Amino acid sequence: MITADQILVKQINKAIALNTIYKKKPISRAEIAKVTGLNKSTVSALVDELLAEELIMETGTGESQGGRKPVHLSINKEVGNIIGIDLGVNYILSVLTNFAGEIIWERRISVKKNGNSSLQRIDDLFQLIEEAIKNAPPSVRGVIGIGIGVPGIVNYEQGHILSAPNLCWTDVKLKEIVETRFQVPVFIDNEANAGAIGEKWFGSGKKATDLLYVSAGTGIGAGIVINNEVYRGSQGLAGEIGHMTVELNGIACSCGNHGCWEEYASEKALFRYMQKKTSVESLSVFDLIDLATKGDHAAQEGFKYVGKYLGIGVANLINAFNPEIVIIGNTLPLVGDILMDELRKEVGLRCFASKYYSVKILSSELNMHACAMGAAALVISRLYASPVV
Ligand SMILES: [Zn+2]
Incomplete structure (x- = not known):
């Protein structure tokens, strides 16, 4: 028997x-x-x-x-396809990969930053998934699964979004909603966890056993990889480091606290800083990156300001976790050395642990694809861990 x-x-x-x-x-x-x-x-x-x-x-x-x-x-790369989604605050990026995780199709759409209901956003998400399915080449297994990275607190096992303040979402059973509609396994994770998994499987973190992925975009989150596994904490809420306090009586944050790191080192902080110097009403973060790289002094100062604050938080994280590498992802590092140099300088000044070993601080190799690729890797890793599924 x-x-x-x-x-x-x-x-x-x-x-x-x-x-x-x-x-x-x-x-x-x-x-x-x-x-x-x-x-x-x-x-x-x-x-x-x-x-x-x-x-x-x-x-x-x-x-x-x-x-x-x-x-x-x-x-057999062509046995089936996987859909990876980065559900951003003002965009949704969808990638279609083969079984080896190579991107064969992708599309990014802009969505309104404020005011659009969860229903409208889910409708946009459904449309993108449908488009990805239409673009999947014929294969033995078809679309094997869908992974989605979300900027918020997620119960990974249940695929339940508890709270995503930057999307104005609370209590959204996204796994259930998407599985009901598309009838394939769906995996939901926090976007920074997805980014960390993306870097671990396909990017700068392939060879690292212990790494931190810091997603610096509209907000800040971190994916923590310890001994090759994402560390989720006792309730799956680990990595919400955007909400660690860096100023005692600081700016009010959407989480209810004051002086959270993300109020000083994210796109929000960049725009707040820039508004004091110049009019940035109609500019996107990509416009500011463009200005800074073309030598605009005010824009460069803005990125240096957030770079400095990013460095403060990263120094704290290195002291806590002793990672081999720290990967900075999402929009802000796209500006390059202007921000990364300031960040590294601040770590050099403040970090105790990094004086005793050489920690690599890199910008993401996958750039804006880290989260979507990581979301696809959620499906691939589950499949590879349990091939009978
Ligand atoms: Zn906060």
Whole structure:
């Protein structure tokens, strides 16, 4: 009789084999056995199953080491597609990827910043998902799943948005809503967690075991990766560092507190600072980035101001977590060294821990795709962790 434990062990081994093929492709059966420590007959049986499910494919042969030529195995990229969504405050970005996480289609739409109801925004989201599905090439499994990154506090297991102050959303059961409409598995996560996962799977964080991803856009959030896993805390609320207090009697924040970090180091802070110097009524953050990179003094000063405050918070985070790398993502780092130099300077001045090791502080390699790519990785990682799903 086969026990539940045996089924679980087999599922874990299958996930290990699939992950190894993804990371080391092309790879032979013998090499998988060597890398994973699984015995050759187990690997052979698992590979046969993965081939039958069309999740992997044979892609030629390697050099013979005396016996038969080893058969190369790779991920079957075309077996199905994944949709990754970055549900921003004033935009929605949708990417369609193949099974290996390569973007094959994308579209970004602007949405009104204020005043549009959750219903209107969900309608926009549905339209983008429908468009992504239409653009998916025919495949064995079709669209495998949808991942969505949201700027707010999310119960990851339930896919339930508890509060997203910058979207004016509370208590939205988004997973249920999207699954009911599209009938595929849906995964919802905080946008900074999604960004961290995106960087870990596809970007600057591929080789890091412990990393921090700081999303500096309309607000600030952080994705914390410890020992290769996103740290979610006891209730899944970890990473809300945009709301750590940096000024005792500071500016009132939408969360109810005063002096929150994001009031000093986000787009909100940039616009507030710029408004004191010049008229920025009709400008977007991208206009300000453009101005600053073309040498506009006021815009450069604005980015230096938020860069300094970003550095203060990042110094605190490095002291707390001792990460290998800190990746700064979302809109603000798009301005480049103007902001990043100021940020690094502030960390150098304030951080205690970083004096004793070299911590890399980088701007995101995936840029504005980090969250959407991470959202797609939520689906891919679940699939790779449990290939029978
Ligand atoms: Zn706050």
